[in-house]
Amino acid sequence: MKLKRREFLKVVGAATGALLLPPRSELIARASSDSPCDSKGVLVDLTKCIGCGWCQEACSQQNDLSPEEIRNWSVEQDPLPLSANTWTLVTFKEMEQGRVFAKRQCMHCVHPACVSACPVSALEKNEYGAVVYDAARCIGCRYCMVACPFGIPKIEWDKPIPLIRKCTFCADRQEEGLEPACTSACPTGALLFGDRAALITEAKARIEEHSDQYVNHIYGKDELGGTSWMYISPVSFEELGFPILGEETVTGLSETVAAAGTPAVALGVALFLSSIYYRSKSKTGTHAHAATHPRE
Numbered sequence: 001m002k003l004k005r006r007e008f009l010k011v012v013g014a015a016t017g018a019l020l021l022p023p024r025s026e027l028i029a030r031a032s033s034d035s036p037c038d039s040k041g042v043l044v045d046l047t048k049c050i051g052c053g054w055c056q057e058a059c060s061q062q063n064d065l066s067p068e069e070i071r072n073w074s075v076e077q078d079p080l081p082l083s084a085n086t087w088t089l090v091t092f093k094e095m096e097q098g099r100v101f102a103k104r105q106c107m108h109c110v111h112p113a114c115v116s117a118c119p120v121s122a123l124e125k126n127e128y129g130a131v132v133y134d135a136a137r138c139i140g141c142r143y144c145m146v147a148c149p150f151g152i153p154k155i156e157w158d159k160p161i162p163l164i165r166k167c168t169f170c171a172d173r174q175e176e177g178l179e180p181a182c183t184s185a186c187p188t189g190a191l192l193f194g195d196r197a198a199l200i201t202e203a204k205a206r207i208e209e210h211s212d213q214y215v216n217h218i219y220g221k222d223e224l225g226g227t228s229w230m231y232i233s234p235v236s237f238e239e240l241g242f243p244i245l246g247e248e249t250v251t252g253l254s255e256t257v258a259a260a261g262t263p264a265v266a267l268g269v270a271l272f273l274s275s276i277y278y279r280s281k282s283k284t285g286t287h288a289h290a291a292t293h294p295r296e
């Protein structure tokens, strides 16, 4: 594969950045110690991502998926083209300083709207913070698809009895004491797996120590009450097409969807929830070139 000069410089830059970081084993230890919380997470450092797609490849192999040939998807091509066979995707945005890449997948929310929207508990949050799916319980209502503010769960449209598919946070690997396949495959240290609380400490330290390299925002620390996957970035998340969301959880509304006595009420609330997602996406478009706003 031929690299353009700018991409080559980015690879070298990211590799140099990776070299400047402490060894990976030390980083994992830092992200896994002194935390009273069992909930796991991933810190995605976008200054280290080179868009190689190894994380996508690892996910496909781990989960026996046949993903569509979508690699390095431009954030201008809304919406995020995840599918029943593509659980994670590396997106990019052309910026003055070169491409900024961002791996996207289920955020494994601390208060998952999909879980509270599901009327039969087919989606549940496990002890490590992974939001996992039990196909045997699923009745195919698709409330989870409507409730998710990130547009993540997808259905197998081509199957006679379609199931919901999405990233599992490699819950089975975590049960065995392993980190997710994607984080383990990342060659630059852009994906750091560990205790969520320790990852927030690590993210704050990186932003504080290198304030010239990051915007002052840990995406996922507070959005919708927090998510297990969190991001730090050299440019604003609005510019990268991330939904702009408040700190309030949407689980209360989702529960209303599940508890709604009539399909009409359920549909009304469901439409409201999906409008949160689409409103945030259109805000993203509106502010595509806005200046970065420090948040903390």
Ligand code: SF4
Pocket (backbone or CB within 6 Å): 106, 107, 108, 109, 112, 113, 114, 115, 131, 147, 148, 149, 150, 151, 152, 153, 166
């Ligand atoms: S990102 Fe969506 S699918 Fe994933 S846990 Fe949150 S609400 Fe559920």
Ligand code: SF4
Pocket (backbone or CB within 6 Å): 058, 059, 060, 062, 063, 087, 088, 105, 166, 167, 168, 169, 170, 180, 181, 182, 183
């Ligand atoms: S955590 Fe596992 S399922 Fe999720 S994107 Fe990574 S490899 Fe795929």
Ligand code: SF4
Pocket (backbone or CB within 6 Å): 048, 049, 050, 051, 052, 053, 054, 055, 056, 090, 101, 103, 185, 186, 187, 188, 189, 190, 191
């Ligand atoms: S493997 Fe790491 S560096 Fe490569 S695209 Fe995925 S997150 Fe980025």
